[in-house]
Structures are given as C-alpha cells and as structure tokens.
Amino acid sequence: MSKILVLDDDFSNADAIKTVLEDQDFLVTSINQSDALKETINSFKPDLIVMDILLDKGDGRELCNELKIDRQTKHIPVLLITAMLESQASKIPNLADDIIFKPFNYNALQDKVTRLIH
Template sequence: MLKRVLVLDDNEDILEVVHETLAYEQFEVKSIAESTEVMSLMKSFKPDLVILDYRLAGENGGEICLQIKSHPEFNNVPVIIFSAYINHADEIFAYGCDAVINKPFDLVELIKKVNDLIY
C-alpha cells in the first residue's frame, strides 16, 4: 500500500513540484492550498506524513503543526515544515515538527527527509 503524504502550500508552483515529485516516488499525495482543510483531511485522508508551508495566509504552518501534534489521533504523524526563514529553525521546531526544510529546497533532500520520517 502506498504511503500517504498531505502537502499544504499556498504557492501553486511549489505545490505542483512537490506533488509531482512525491507521486513519482510512489507516494499517494493530496495537495491543498487552504490551511482550513488540513484537519478535516487528516481525518478523511489519514496521511502518514504532513508537509506544511510555514508562511501562509491566516495561521502559519507552525500553528497547524501544533493542532496536529496535540490531536490524540494524529500526534504520531511526522510533520515537515517548509520555511524560507531557516535562521529561525529553533522557533519552528518549537511547534513540534519533526523536520524543517529550507526554501528554496532541493528535491533530493525533500525525498530523503520524507523517507527517513515515514520508513
């Protein structure tokens, strides 16, 4: 069975590249641009890993990560946060994420981190 990855980014170009890359690597991918959809998709899609952009309209990826990690059903699901603000990585890790990937990111690094956290 394919491992499931939920990706949230409000930049359509990044969303498409990440979606295509992960699909090519044999993951079942659900890509969304709206942060309001995350928790309902956690319930219906049941991802094995979540990738969140840090900078979003409304709440940031860190706040969404906190919601996932504080939910009894999803607190073991690994979360990766994309951030262009890597010098604030300590602040981002404070949200409880399992990894931070710097933007612009390297697709090889992305695949490695996803595989390390899922398998």
Template sequence: MKRKILVVDDDLLLLGSLGLLLSEEGYIVDLIDKSALVRDSIDVFKPDLIIMDILLDDGDGREICDSIKNSNLTTEIPIILLTALSHQKISEFDCQADAIIGKPYNAHILLQTAADLLKQ
C-alpha cells in the same frame, strides 16, 4: 502499500511541483492550499506524513503543526515544515515538527527526510 502524503502550501506552483515530485516517487499525494482544510483532509485522506509551508496566507504552519501533534488522534503523524524564513526567525518559535527544510528545497534532501520519517 503505498504511503500517503498530505502537502499544504498556498503557492500553487510549488504545491504542484511537490505533488509531481512525490507522485513520481510512488507516494499517494493530497494537495491543499488552505490551512482551514488541513483537519478535514487529515480525517478523510489519513496521511502517513504531512509536508507543510510555515507561512500560509490563512494560517501559520507551526501553529497547525502543534495542533496536530497535540491531538491524540494525530500526534504520531510526522510533519515536515518548509520555509523561506531565516534560521533566526525559525528559532523564535518552538514547534513540534519532525523536520524543517528551507526553501528553495533540495529535492533529494526532502525525499530522503520523508523516507526516513516514514520508516519510523
């Protein structure tokens, strides 16, 4: 069975490239560019993994991550946060993400991290 990954980013170019990268690896991918759509997408798409930007036009990925992790229905979904923030800025906000990867991201590291989290 193919694994499903939800990707959330307000940068449409990055969103498209991530979708292509993950699709080429055999994943079923849902792409959204608004944080307000995350909850509905989780309910309908039922992702096995979420990859989300921290700095979204309409929300903070760290807060959305914690909301997902604090819900009994979604706590087990692994989450990778992507960010262009410095390590210092990232450490100023504690969140429950399973992994945080810097932008620009290394495709190999992102794919390996996703594969590792999906094995758990």
C-alpha cells in the same frame, strides 16, 4: 503505498512538491488552504504531512503544534518547509519532526520524506 498530504498556499510550490513525491511512488494530495487541513486529514489519513510555515490563514508551526498535541493526529509526522532563515523559523517553537529550508534540493526533500515515513 504511503500517503502524503502537502499544505502550501502557493499552488506552484504545492504542485512541484506533489510531482516530485509522486515520482517516488507516494500517493499525494495537496491543499492550498489551512482551513481544509483537519478535514483532509480525516478523509485522506496521511502517513506524513508536508506543510509550509507561511500560510493563507495561520502559521504552519502553530498548526503543527495543534496536530502534535491532538491525540487523533499526534502520530503523524510533520515536515515543515519554509523560505525563512533558520533564526526566524525558530522564533516560534514547534513540534515538527523535521524542517527543510527553501530553496531546497528535491533529493533532500525525498530523503527527509523517506526517513520520516519509514
């Protein structure tokens, strides 16, 4: 069973994403604080990270870039989610494997997750 880590500082968004992915038989854990990201990666060992761009303490694009240059985590696909416009989201270059814009269709989320994990 593939494991997915969801990082979103909005509890309701994190819960909704978690529920949708669990319905697809993924093992999902969610966190709401970016400070817990590294520790959770080390303990949970996710196959995919779904991360919001706008976070409590930081920017998901920058966190993604840190993960992608770290040899311990660079192999983990990262799917960024955001309510930003595409032009705003691209102002900070990032190494994410994909991005999805809110509001999004949960089928589109499931498709992207499945593609990134397999």
